[in-house]
Amino acid sequence: xxxxxxxxxxxxxxxxxxxxxxxxxxxxxxxxxxxxxxxxxxxxxxxxxxxxxxxxxxxxxxxxxxxxxxxxxxxxxxxxxxxxxxxxxxxxxxxxxxxxxxxxxxxxxxxxxxxxxxxxxxxxxxxxxxxxxxxxxxxxxxxxxxxxxxxxxxxxxxxxxxxxxxxxxxxxxxxxxxxxxxxxxxxxxxxxxxxxxxxxxxxxxxxxxxxxxxxxxxxxxxxxxxxxxxxxxxxxxxxxxxxxxxxxxxxxxxxxxxxx
Amino acid sequence: xxxxxxxxxxxxxxxxxxxxxxxxxxxxxxxxxxxxxxxxxxxxxxxxxxxxxxxxxxxxxxxxxxxxxxxxxxxxxxxxxxxxxxxxxxxxxxxxxxxxxxxxxxxxxxxxxxxxxxxxxxxxxxxxxxxxxxxxxxxxxxxxxxxxxxxxxxxxxxxxxxxxxxxxxxxxxxxxxxxxxxxxxxxxxxxxxxxxxxxxxxxxxxxxxxxxxxxxxxxxxxxxxxxxxxxxxxxxxxxxxxxxxxxxxxxxxxxxxxxxxxxxxxxxxxxxxxxxxxxxxxxxxxxxxxxxxxxxxxxxxxxxxxxxxxxxxxxxxxxxxxxxxxxxxxxxxxxxxxxxxxxxxxxxxxxxxxxxxxxxxxxxxxxxxxxxxxxxxxxxxxxxxxxxxxxxxxxxxxxxxxxxxxxxxxxxxxxxxxxxxxxxxxxxxxxx
Numbered sequence: 003x004x005x006x007x008x009x010x011x012x013x014x015x016x017x018x019x020x021x022x023x024x025x026x027x028x029x030x031x032x033x034x035x036x037x038x039x040x041x042x043x044x045x046x047x048x049x050x051x052x053x054x055x056x057x058x059x060x061x062x063x064x065x066x067x068x069x070x071x072x073x074x075x076x077x078x079x080x081x082x083x084x085x086x087x088x089x090x091x092x093x094x095x096x097x098x099x100x101x102x103x104x105x106x107x108x109x110x111x112x113x114x115x116x117x118x119x120x121x122x123x124x125x126x127x128x129x130x131x132x133x134x135x136x137x138x139x140x141x142x143x144x145x146x147x148x149x150x151x152x153x154x155x156x157x158x159x160x161x162x163x164x165x166x167x168x169x170x171x172x173x174x175x176x177x178x179x180x181x182x183x184x185x186x187x188x189x190x191x192x193x194x195x196x197x198x199x200x201x202x203x204x205x206x207x208x209x210x211x212x213x214x215x216x217x218x219x220x221x222x223x224x225x226x227x228x229x230x231x232x233x234x235x236x237x238x239x240x241x242x243x244x245x246x247x248x249x250x251x252x253x254x255x256x257x258x259x260x261x262x
Numbered sequence: 263x264x265x266x267x268x269x270x271x272x273x274x275x276x277x278x279x280x281x282x283x284x285x286x287x288x289x290x291x292x293x294x295x296x297x298x299x300x301x302x303x304x305x306x307x308x309x310x311x312x313x314x315x316x317x318x319x320x321x322x323x324x325x326x327x328x329x330x331x332x333x334x335x336x337x338x339x340x341x342x343x344x345x346x347x348x349x350x351x352x353x354x355x356x357x358x359x360x361x362x363x364x365x366x367x368x369x370x371x372x373x374x375x376x377x378x379x380x381x382x383x384x385x386x387x388x389x390x391x392x393x394x395x396x397x398x399x400x401x402x403x404x405x406x407x408x409x410x411x412x413x414x415x416x417x418x419x420x421x422x423x424x425x426x427x428x429x430x431x432x433x434x435x436x437x438x439x440x441x442x443x444x445x446x447x448x449x450x451x452x453x454x455x456x457x458x459x460x461x462x463x464x465x466x467x468x469x470x471x472x473x474x475x476x477x478x479x480x481x482x483x484x485x486x487x488x489x490x491x492x493x494x495x496x497x498x499x500x501x502x503x504x505x506x507x508x509x510x511x512x513x514x515x516x517x518x519x520x521x522x523x524x525x526x527x528x529x530x531x532x533x534x535x536x537x538x539x540x541x542x543x544x545x546x547x548x549x550x551x552x553x554x555x556x557x558x559x560x561x562x563x564x565x566x567x568x569x570x571x572x573x574x575x576x577x578x579x580x581x582x583x584x585x586x587x588x589x590x591x592x593x594x595x596x597x598x599x600x601x602x603x604x605x606x607x608x609x610x611x612x613x614x615x616x617x618x619x620x621x622x623x624x625x626x627x628x629x630x631x632x633x634x635x636x637x638x639x640x641x642x643x644x645x646x647x648x649x650x651x652x653x654x655x656x657x658x659x660x661x662x663x664x665x666x667x668x669x670x671x672x673x674x675x676x677x678x679x680x681x682x683x684x685x686x687x688x689x690x691x692x693x694x
Contacts, residue, residue, distance in 0.1 A: 015302040018679075019327020019420045025371060026419060028406040032395070035388045046375065047386030048670075065302040095324050098309040107308035120303055141327060141420040199417045203424045203431045208320060210421075238314060243324065 007056040010042035014062025014069050019141040020087035021045050021061050027144045037155055053079030057154050063089040063124045077131035085127045088140035088243040092212050097124040097246035140210040140243035143195050163194045166214045167207050170198035186231045191217035212244035219253035233261045292654045297647045310633040323421045331364040332613030334425040336620040341427045343607030344624050345600045352593035353429040359585045360415045361485045362578040366408030368614035369571040372677045374401025377568050380671040381463040407449045414438045429597030439586050450579040457572035461555035465565040468653050474535035477612050483543045484612045491539050500610045503619050520641040528644030531616025533570035548577035564675040602628030613638050615677050639678045
């Protein structure tokens, strides 16, 4: 009998929502647990097997000196290292500190700032170690996660779209909120994967899956400005869960600079 | 066994987030207990400053992937007060249904996958499924139905996108909600079976004189509305919360501990506190099942919180069915519109893990000027330490591995969401 591939799940600064997606795959969870050996997954089980692991899923961003070292160790232990979610892939919402003075943040929240040890930045895993695959989303899509695990078990590339949310709106027949309602929407520059939920609820895409391939958010933000959307509104829209993803970062910085 | 010893769990599992616990013993005497949260801080209260009002529920949801609705609800209510707007009765009902859904998915996850394995001697729900697949499958379906309601109303299960200040971006269709009814009816029966199962568990002996704190409402089990009540008779509006409860910053923690003031005492929030304070507000069916389950309520043993959760799952299914049956048409108005204006508002709601308080100040520019968030786990932290101080002497006769396992079980009574309070647990018991 061939040995089952081993899967490990690691957490850094995050909300737990992406690893929860595996437990939320209620119909597939026990099948997944049958196909792979869940060797290390603290949120789900007490049993902890030592590495090396075939697949490591990493949730969360790097925000402490201790975590900077821990991700190096984890990389050595994992044959395939996959980041799951916006925090691990782009730094997460907590990367908003990268535009601020973190000491002010600490003073603001904690009575004893000297007890808190944190880095000045929240950065994606790929800023620290090579990453083999990135699963986008805030949170990730559980079906994409199951597809990822299945593909790795079968030794093929995961089938995950790299086109924009606009395509998903067309597929589900949602009328464009930007064109028809004049709402500033990040759909044209955001990677698909969620199923274009927000526009179907009459609201803007706010970029949970981060910039898609060849996205041009600078051009999109100029367009929104030209039709009268205040630039600070567009800056905030770009500065959400994928604020520090290079394409979104550059666009929001450019926009802010142009208006200062 | 040496007179002085310590034990350590490097990583407490089956909790959400990261932390540690250190226990030092001298013989049978507990010298020191320290619940240490080391989840990295994320500074939500800081970066909310300067954000637009409508962005707040989308951002605060990201504090916790297990209970995003709790954060969204407290944010919306607090901001609505600051703006001076009131939601319609239809929106209020849909919010309650959304909250029922989160209680169902969060409680079912905790009961079946995280907590039942402790009582049944398994290291995880996955191992439990190896021997009792049908039990775990039932728990997973129970949880899945909660997520289905979340998807219909909220757009998706984790970090719903349809919640906004003033109501919902779009009201769910009548057909989509009605389609849930057969599953909800199944869920109600499965929830009753769940209570029968968990109330037969062997509960470790630990009677504590808890100061229970929860929201209370004369006509309904507490979720979105009411006042703050406690077992010592406190009855205060949300506006006075900060005068009676205060967060303290401990050296070992990136989370804040809460205490009652002026007594400086720890207190208990969560399912057991709610059942103890609001038993009469359960639906008649949930109340009848609670009375029949063989546990005497109120309970002073938080190991029985698993039964409290099961009762709340019955209540949540029962209420969800009533709300869905009563949803005759989509409301003409899915949200109350507002103009940004300066003001301050605070509100508390009941997250699956307990009371969650938010306060916001909107500045002259119509953006958030100040935000304060008090999550349930930071409020329970002091009580977890006190429970351990009382419990450790009962387990010192066991070897380190067993003693540690029993302490971890106690911590899981709280379903600690350490990510919420900023945070994975590491238990270290130092026997001198």
